[in-house]
Amino acid sequence: MHCWHRFSFGIAVAILCAFATLVSAQAPAAAPFVTHQLKPNVYWIEGGGGNSGVIVGDKGVIVIDAKTTPAGGKELLDDIAKITPKPVTTVILTHSDGDHVNGLASFPTGITIIAQEGNKKEQETALAAGGRGAPPAGHLPTQVVTKNKENLKIDRVKLELLHWVPAHTSGDLVVYLPTEKIVFTGDIIATQFPDPLIHLEKNGSSEGWITTTKGIIALNSDVNVPGHGMVQTKSDIQTRLSNTETKRAKVKDLVAKGKSLDEIRSAVGDPPPAAPTGRGPVFASFTEAVYRELTKKS
Ligand SMILES: [Zn+2]
Numbered sequence: 001m002h003c004w005h006r007f008s009f010g011i012a013v014a015i016l017c018a019f020a021t022l023v024s025a026q027a028p029a030a031a032p033f034v035t036h037q038l039k040p041n042v043y044w045i046e047g048g049g050g051n052s053g054v055i056v057g058d059k060g061v062i063v064i065d066a067k068t069t070p071a072g073g074k075e076l077l078d079d080i081a082k083i084t085p086k087p088v089t090t091v092i093l094t095h096s097d098g099d100h101v102n103g104l105a106s107f108p109t110g111i112t113i114i115a116q117e118g119n120k121k122e123q124e125t126a127l128a129a130g131g132r133g134a135p136p137a138g139h140l141p142t143q144v145v146t147k148n149k150e151n152l153k154i155d156r157v158k159l160e161l162l163h164w165v166p167a168h169t170s171g172d173l174v175v176y177l178p179t180e181k182i183v184f185t186g187d188i189i190a191t192q193f194p195d196p197l198i199h200l201e202k203n204g205s206s207e208g209w210i211t212t213t214k215g216i217i218a219l220n221s222d223v224n225v226p227g228h229g230m231v232q233t234k235s236d237i238q239t240r241l242s243n244t245e246t247k248r249a250k251v252k253d254l255v256a257k258g259k260s261l262d263e264i265r266s267a268v269g270d271p272p273p274a275a276p277t278g279r280g281p282v283f284a285s286f287t288e289a290v291y292r293e294l295t296k297k298s
Contacts, residue, residue: 007083033079034229039180041157044225045079048072049099051225053092053175053184054080057155060089064175064184065227066103070136073103090114092161093141094186094227095169096122096202098133105136115141116163119171122202145173162219167212168227169202174216180223188212191229195286196244206248206290213241244286249255251290261291 024168033047035054043054049072053064067076080088087195088108093101093115101123104113115123120141150161160176168187175184186208190197196213198204216224216239224232247268254264265272265287276282284292 020065026289033075033080035079035083038182038223038225038231040239042177042180042182044231045076048075048103050094050097050227051184052076053225055157055177055208056084056086057089057157060086060155061279062090062092062157062159063088063152064092065094065100065186066091066107068099068102070103070105073106077106092159092175093119093173094184095119095172096135096173097187097199098135100186100227101135104139105138107139109138111141112143113141114143114145114173115147116161116171116173117144117211118166118169118203120144122171127187143215155187162215164212164215165208166203166205167208168197169199171202171203172212174212176219176221178220181194181220183216183219183221183224184217185224185226185232185237187227188216189224189226189229189232189240191226191232194243195247196240197241197283197288200284200289200292204289206244206286206293210241210245210248213237213244216265217241245253247286249289251287255294261288264291 008194031047033045035043036044037043041056045052045054049068050065052067055062061080066071077088088111090112091104091107093113096119123135123140127137145161148163152159152161158177158179160178162174163172166172172186172188174186174188187197196209198206198209198248217234221234224237226232250268253262254267259267268287270285270287273285274282
């Protein structure tokens with residue numbers, strides 16, 4: 001009996017350990033999201049993928065970007081409920097990447113979802129292709145932006161939706177609050193990488209990134225909320241623009257001299273390209289994006 005007791009205790013521990021390993025492998029303990037207040041009615045929420053904006057209107061809430069997963073979308077809604085009892089009525093998407101869109105699965109149906117027309121096309125393409133990372137079918141954009149600038153008043157909140165040219169993706173949308181002097185840049189500015197991320201597979205453009213970033217800097221703003229990372233001042237963005245222009249000019253010069261992509265990579269000091277991990281796509285580096293743009297045979 002005594003022996004059996006020890007034996008069963010051992011098995012129980014083993015099972016517990018296996019279970020704990022399984023749980024931690026499936027769901028690494030994620031840090032809770034962090035809410036940052038910018039104005040009495042404007043917040044941004046960090047964590048779970050791209051940054052989200054929260055603007056409390058007269059009767060409802062406008063959300064900018066919806067996190068990566070259904071659980072992330074739910075946590076975002078729970079955090080908004082801690083700010084205000086008003087319901088979410090509108091979501092504005094800065095671009096089509098899953099870490100800004102797919103949390104919409106947890107949002108109520110029937111809300112207004114605003115996106116640039118290129119974004120909607122990219123989501124439809126991803127949905128048709130299916131698989132992991134496809135956007136939630138029940139939450140495709142309901143209102144499409146086709147102009148370079150759209151002035152809106154939603155729930156007494158003044159907003160400008162801006163799209164210059166394709167940059168991070170073909171469907172980028174920058175959200176500007178002229179009264180509060182706040183800009184939500186989406187992944188045009190994402191501070192986890194030193195260089196801009198250009199999605200060539202979504203018809204992004206490094207030249208377009210420069211045009212768009214100049215447009216962002218020209219806005220009368222005090223605060224810029226990036227797609228990833230902490231809020232940026234205009235001078236932070238100016239520095240990023242200058243560095244990017246310098247790097248792009250260098251790549252352009254080397255392309256003109258007939259250098260190969262590998263030669264250019266080492267000349268500009270890039271690390272060797274990352275090998276595929278099997279977990280999601282490997283995106284082209286900024287150098288590669290510029291190289292491919294400049295050597296593309298039209
Ligand atoms: Zn992102």
